[in-house]
Amino acid sequence: xxxxxxxxxxKKIRKKTLLHDINYExxxxxxxxxxxxxxxxxxxxxxxxxxxxMPSSGEISIDGKxxxxxxxxxxxxxxxxxxxxxxxxxxxxMNLKILAKIRNIATxxxxxxxxxxxxxxxxxNMKVGKFSLGMKQxxxxxxxxxxxxxxxxxxxxxxxxxxxxxxxxxxxxxEEKERGALILLTSHHKQDLEALADIYIKMENGGIVxxxx
Amino acid sequence: MTKRIFLTMxxxxxxxxxxxxxxDGSIADLTxxxxxxxxPISNKFVLxxxxxxxxxxxxxxxxxxxxxxxxxxxVYLMIREKSRVKLGFRRIGNLLILISGLSIIQFFVSIIFxxxxxxxxxxxxxxxxxxxxxxxxxxxxxxxxxxxxxxxELHATEEVALLLVNVYVLFSVTLGGVLLSTxxxxxxxxxxxxxxxxxxxxxxxxxxxxxxVQAYIVLTLMTIxxxxxxxxxxxxxxxx
Numbered sequence: 001x002x003x004x005x006x007x008x009x010x011k012k013i014r015k016k017t018l019l020h021d022i023n024y025e026x027x028x029x030x031x032x033x034x035x036x037x038x039x040x041x042x043x044x045x046x047x048x049x050x051x052x053x054m055p056s057s058g059e060i061s062i063d064g065k066x067x068x069x070x071x072x073x074x075x076x077x078x079x080x081x082x083x084x085x086x087x088x089x090x091x092x093x094m095n096l097k098i099l100a101k102i103r104n105i106a107t108x109x110x111x112x113x114x115x116x117x118x119x120x121x122x123x124x125n126m127k128v129g130k131f132s133l134g135m136k137q138x139x140x141x142x143x144x145x146x147x148x149x150x151x152x153x154x155x156x157x158x159x160x161x162x163x164x165x166x167x168x169x170x171x172x173x174x175e176e177k178e179r180g181a182l183i184l185l186t187s188h189h190k191q192d193l194e195a196l197a198d199i200y201i202k203m204e205n206g207g208i209v210x211x212x213x
Numbered sequence: 214m215t216k217r218i219f220l221t222m223x224x225x226x227x228x229x230x231x232x233x234x235x236x237d238g239s240i241a242d243l244t245x246x247x248x249x250x251x252x253p254i255s256n257k258f259v260l261x262x263x264x265x266x267x268x269x270x271x272x273x274x275x276x277x278x279x280x281x282x283x284x285x286x287x288v289y290l291m292i293r294e295k296s297r298v299k300l301g302f303r304r305i306g307n308l309l310i311l312i313s314g315l316s317i318i319q320f321f322v323s324i325i326f327x328x329x330x331x332x333x334x335x336x337x338x339x340x341x342x343x344x345x346x347x348x349x350x351x352x353x354x355x356x357x358x359x360x361x362x363x364x365x366e367l368h369a370t371e372e373v374a375l376l377l378v379n380v381y382v383l384f385s386v387t388l389g390g391v392l393l394s395t396x397x398x399x400x401x402x403x404x405x406x407x408x409x410x411x412x413x414x415x416x417x418x419x420x421x422x423x424x425x426v427q428a429y430i431v432l433t434l435m436t437i438x439x440x441x442x443x444x445x446x447x448x449x450x451x452x453x
Contacts, residue, residue, distance in 0.1 A: 013451065052288065052452035073292045087286055089215065102293040143289065 001028030002063060002150045002182045004049060004074075009058035011048060011206075018044045020206040022058070028150065028182040031173060033197025035190045041206035042186040043082060046153050049184070050079050062151070077151040078144040085136065088129030092120055092139050095128060096146055106147045114146035115139070119168055133160035141169055145176060152176060154185040158192070170196050218274050225270045226319045230326050232263040248323050249351040251411020252386055254393040261386055267319060268407070271359055272379055275308060277371040279363040283452055291452075298447045305363060305443070309356055316352045346425050351410035353432045358382060358406060360439045367446045382407045389414055393422050403431055 004026040011019035019041050026032055026049075034042045047053040049060060051073040060067045062074040086095045092115050100106045112122035118138040128136065137160050144152055152173075158166045173196060177183055187193050190200060202210040229248065236259050252261045281287065282304055290300050358378060365374035385405035392399055393414060399422040408414045409428040416424055 047451075047453065050292065054449055054451055071295070072297050073295045075295070077292060079288070079292060081288060085285055086289075099289055099293060102290065 001180055003027050004151070004182065005061045006049070007059055007061075009045075009048065009060065010056045011044060011053060012056045018206050019048060019055075022206075022208055024201070024208060024211075026182055026184065029177060029180050030198045031177050031183040031185070031196055033190070033193030033200045034184060034186040034203060035188065035193060035200065036203035037188065040203040042203050043155050044206070045203065046079075046155050046184065046186060047081065050074070050077065050081070050153050052081070074151050076147075076149050077153065078147065078149040079152075080140045080144050080154045080157050082155050086128050086139055086143065089127060091125050091127055092131075092142070093122055095139065096143060099143060100147070103147055110146055114142045117145070117172060118142045119165060134162055134165060137161050138165060138169075141172065145172060148179065148181075150181055152181050152183045152185075154183070156186055156188075222270050222274065222315055223318070225266050226315075226322050229263055229266045229319075230323050232266075233260070234326070234330070236260055236263060248319055249347050249410060249412050251408075251413050252390065253413055254390050261383070264386075264411075265383065267315075268355060268358070268382060269379065271312060271315065271355060272362060272375055272382075274311075275359050275362060276375050277366070278304060278308060279366040280371040280374075283367065283447075283450060288452060297450075298444055301443065301447045302440075305360060308359055308363065312356050312359060313352055316348075316355065320348060347410070347412045347415065350415065350425060350428055350432070353429070354406050354410035357432050357435050357439070360436065360443075364439050364443050364446070367443065367450060386411075396422075403427065406432070406435070 006022050006024045006026075009019055009022040010017070022045065034045065036042050044053060048055060051067050051071075054068060059069075062071070065071045067074070087098070090098070093111060096106075096111045096115065097108070100111060115122040118141050120135060120138055120142070128139065131139065137157070141154075141157055144154060144157075154173075157173075158169050161169060173183055173185070177198075185193070185196070190202075193200060198213065200210075200212050201208055233248070236257070248264075248267070252264045279301065282290075282301060287300060291297060294300055358381075361381075362374050362378040365377055368374075369377075385407040389402055389405050389408035392401055402408055402414070402423050409423060409432060414423055415428065416422065
């Protein structure tokens with residue numbers, strides 16, 4: 001199973017400390033719930049682990065391979081990141097098809113099954129630009145899971161999704177965990193994570209201040 | 214590029230040729246070098262505006278092409294490609310093809326226009342060699358300018374990048390006209406890329422001040438420098 005090890009991670013942008021002395025080890029087959037106030041560093045930590053942010057010092061290794069030295073991005077990882085949208089001019093199926101062409105591991109059936117899994121219609125020709133926020137977020141979840149990734153980094157994955165949809169997403173994430181995936185998700189409130197997380201991590205001022213089971 | 218943007222560019226190309234014809238027959242009668250003739254040294258601002266239409270179109274259609282890649286949908290592509298630079302350069306390559314394609318359409322439209330309006334006159338293909346020199350410079354200088362815009366998008370917002378490049382273009386063409394009319398400090402022209410792609414400002418036929426060979430060398434060097442800088446920036450940029 002996948003292991004992510006973070007050692008003495010610091011990140012500063014324009015003299016502002018965003019991440020401060022983070023040391024932690026994440027293991028596959030678990031759901032980690034990252035919570036804390038706005039600006040506490042949750043999203044930044046997620047982005048750093050995804051390889052999107054360059055550490056000012058310290059390192060992140062995935063199964064022994066150091067990010068930005070041995071690899072540019074973790075192998076077989078998927079993300080949901082704030083402000084990252086899908087292509088508005090295409091329908092849901094086409095959006096995932098374009099992404100699927102890169103790794104070439106998901107079949108057309110996988111694409112359709114996962115669109116259906118998040119409660120959307122895989123045969124619909126409706127363009128993503130016409131989707132509601134909740135539908136877009138559901139499609140983002142489908143984008144994250146359809147290639148059966150080993151690592152899932154999800155920044156507030158249930159944002160804008162209705163109650164029924166939230167239950168569905170939680171069920172999907174439990175299934176992904178059973179498959180052995182390492183899942184890390186963020187929320188402002190610990191209560192949001194209670195139905196799902198195995199380990200809670202509290203962040204404050206760019207550092208991890210508490211972790212509990 | 215969406216169909217709508219493509220159609221808009223076609224309208225820009227048609228409008229540009231009609232305006233050239235209306236404002237300056239000596240360029241738009243197209244017995245010379247058509248659109249690539251550029252802006253006369255005498256700084257006719259109405260022609261500067263007409264010439265600028267096509268570049269403005271290119272610049273606006275490229276708006277955010279790199280920025281969206283590093284902060285939007287591109288993130289999903291990048292993590293699957295497992296490379297920070299591969300897709301970035303693919304996007305630059307796509308722009309090169311797009312600029313070449315639109316420029317060829319622009320040449321083609323102006324050739325047809327010239328043929329219709331000037332049947333009995335000598336035509337540009339009387340000197341194909343010179344035509345290829347200047348057409349190549351025109352396309353390459355447009356490409357380098359858009360490449361600068363894309364490189365700037367890695368350091369600033371897309372709006373700032375667009376503004377800086379367009380101000381540089383208009384400033385360069387205006388200053389280029391002044392330098393050529395006074396025949397002073399003409400070496401500065403080599404820092405004013407937009408003049409490179411203008412037949413009337415080059416010495417393809419010994420009419421202007423920029424040597425085409427040196428212009429090609431400058432543009433090639435700029436492309437290499439931009440490639441190295443873009444590579445370095447893509448490797449280290451925080452994708453926030």
